[in-house]
Amino acid sequence: MTSIKGFFRGRTKIQPIWVFVIALFIFFSFMSEYFLSFGNITNILVQTSTIGLIALGMTLVMINGNIDLSVGAILGLAASLAVGLQEISMTLAILAALGSGILLGAINGLIVWKTGVNAFIVTLGAMLGIRGLIFLYTGEQSFYAMNFAFSDFGTSTIGPFPVLAIIFLICTLIMHLVLTRTGHGRNTFAVGGNPEASIDAGIRLGRHMMINFIIVGFFAALAGVMLASQMGAATPNLGRDYELWVITAVVLGGTKLTGGYGSIVGTLGGVLAIGILRNGMNLMQVPAFYVLVILGAILISVLIIDKKLNAPSTKEVRI
């Protein structure tokens, strides 16, 4: 354990969520003979890559003490653009999709920065508005990809490894390095932990937050393009409720909503926990409804355990 600790150099302890992930892993490999096959493991990675990618960006935004509820809508818009613009040019379609994510993230960030309005309100409005833009653009129609290169990409593999899973893991590694080894990562913790102090330390708070909103917007758009290529289609309602799954994954991974604390390793654990739970229960033929209840129960228990373990040293005022 110490060697692993040394490898991650202090910032990330072994997250409790990983204990849970391993427990789930062992549980399901006993419950279902199909679970522990190479195909199924890569399958889990592909299934979680969509939520996982967004969760990477959301971790940064939440460490900053903000939240982004518009990611599901950004994903939907990017997917529609990526498929809808293919008639003109595929490169243009993908660039427009990714660009829309960056632009919408920047708009969210700019409004939070320049008005000082709570990010919850700004992104809630954006969530409704962007969904409106999707319907406006698509005219309530689904788009189907006519370009086979695009729809093949989503199911292609490098050797035995699916491309989507590889992209997700590479992005995870990059974001982990950004958060733990760069000035931007350090500032992210500083801004969330103590905004006043970080202003005194010369961090440009608004600009910094805006960059993180752009990052999450980009990842949401990338997830949208990947999902569209996996499905070979885009529907206007794509990405609905994704913000809830993403926030659940990030919180399960130990990131604090109050800001200043969290890690990409934890988020990866949270994403995998959700993925394994859904996949395993699917294999055990549990109806999907039960997964919702179990997930809610787990999330609340994690909060309670966390509260009990990390009780403040000075006693809080009771009643």
Add this chain to the structure above:
Amino acid sequence: MTRLSIALTGAFQGDFIQVISMASAEQSKSRLPTGKLSKAGVMSFLSAQGILIFFLLGMFVFSFFSEQFLSQSNIMTVIRQASIIGIIAVGVTVVIIGGNLDLSVGSMLSFSTVLVVDLHDKVGPTNAILMMFALTLMIGAVNGILIGFLRLNSLIVTLAMLSAIQGFVLIYSGGQNVDIADQEGTWFAFFGRGYLGGIAVPILLFGLLAILVQVVMSYTGYGRRIFAVGGNPMAAVYSGIRKNWCVFSTYLISAFCVACAALVLGSRVMGSQNNVGQGYELLVLAGIILGGTSLLGGAGSIWKTVVGVLILGFIQNGLLLMGYPYYIQWIVTWVIIILAVWLDLANKRKSLFTTHS
């Protein structure tokens, strides 16, 4: 933002100062020094009345584009449609004033509506309504215990409850939609379709609930305590307020309002899909935010929420009458939310990142 707001108010200022100085030159020097007051005056007027101005302006614009818009029957239709969101929003406003959030109301609405409709045929309307209220209040109590007594983060707890309750609904209904068998021969329809003294029952229920809660919040000790807890929890505890109980009670109020909304919804449709309340939590929040209640807690009022919800309703109705598709209202809502909150903050802006970056 600062530069823009100065430029904007500067434009106002020019006229205002001229008018004031022309009217009473000495007075403007002694009582209204420099342009500062006119800027602050204009902005505080706009921010205090901004939402009403939006409302009236919107009504004015819509009435030009469509003749039916300002007819009595149309206004009644809009209010009746908005009443379900409105009834829920009344409860959520109390939760927000107490310094918390409730995202689980949408799922709770699905739960209560499916429950009351399904039980109607099995145990009769009266028992169905009583059982539905009891079970909905129990869910509210679970929220209240987790957030009030265990002091967990309300955003995440209600998010978890959102998915858990939706799961319960699906398990309970087996993924099927429910219906009332004998749609004609039941008095249950009264809550959603009935009229009392010429006014639709949902509107009456919405109005009564809003007035009741507004009176409780403004004129009783209980209301003052909720405001105190939301405004400064520490100070509230030190002044002897039982904060945990206050937070707990706000979730009971929210659950009660959801149960009332479910009564109206179930009785109007006489059946229910198992995801009927999906997305309601966000529309409710949008209405509250449009009304100008801050999500920070400790401030807000029920009548503002009522205005906000009605604005949402009138935007939707007005755009539909003008021939635009329904989703245009979402984009318009987005723009108006940002403008409304921006105006609201313009003269009490103390945010760190706007002043220091």
